[in-house]
Amino acid sequence: METSVKGIYAIGDVTGKIQLAHVASAQGLVAASNAAGFIRTMDYAVVPGCIYTSPEIATVGLTEAEAARRGHKVKVGKFPVGANGKSMIEGEREGIIKIITDSETGKILGAHIMAPRATDMISEICVAMKLEAPVKEIADTIHPHPTVSEIIMEAAFDVEGLCIHKK
Incomplete structure (x- = not known):
């Protein structure tokens, strides 16, 4: 979820991905984990x-x-x-x-x-x-x-x- 600017993360509609509140929440968790040094990736394969x-x-x-x-x-x-x-x-x-x-x-x-x-x-x-x-x-x-x-x-x-x- 890190943008092209190191240390800046984006979630939700601005990412251009699936525009659903529950996707934005999941992106937020991934972004927060990554900002804290825990490497996680966002999986868009199973989105209700x-x-x-x-x-x-x-x-x-x-x-x-x-x-x-x-x-x-x-x-x-x-x-x-x-x-x-x-x-x-x-x-x-x-x-x-x-x-x-x-x-x-x-x-x-x-x-x-x-x-x-x-x-x-x-x-x-x-x-x-x-x-x-x-x-x-x-x-x-x-x-x-x-x-x-x-x-x-x-x-x-x-x-x-x-x-x-x-x-």
């Missing part, structure tokens, strides 16, 4: 995008079409929010999750969520992508029940055609 509507929309990584254009053999898992127990209880049934994976490696290439609290839930996908965990790891992780976040697990199961709660 969030839209604070009702229902919320959150996205990270590639779309199905982008992944295919980049030469990936794509496998997709989807799950409707309306089939989720907590969403039924709360009467918030609108939405869907879609997870895009590489069919050969199981690596998560992207995810898109339209659901209540989607902007909170996208972090689980971001961590999995950052760690390069295959989608099976999400499917095999016990999720609390009933929670809306179970839609992530259900979509992960759906990648392999193993989702049992789908309408």
Whole structure:
């Protein structure tokens, strides 16, 4: 985050990078660490995008079409929010999750969520992508029940055609 002037750091919109508040915060942490002598770099590979509507929309990584254009053999898992127990209880049934994976490696290439609290839930996908965990790891992780976040697990199961709660 150091500029062309030694000892001067820039973060946020002036960097010309992704113009999101959470990116600026991450840049600030990197800049502060570097200014203090701890060398860190900024990783823009996994950055969630969030839209604070009702229902919320959150996205990270590639779309199905982008992944295919980049030469990936794509496998997709989807799950409707309306089939989720907590969403039924709360009467918030609108939405869907879609997870895009590489069919050969199981690596998560992207995810898109339209659901209540989607902007909170996208972090689980971001961590999995950052760690390069295959989608099976999400499917095999016990999720609390009933929670809306179970839609992530259900979509992960759906990648392999193993989702049992789908309408």
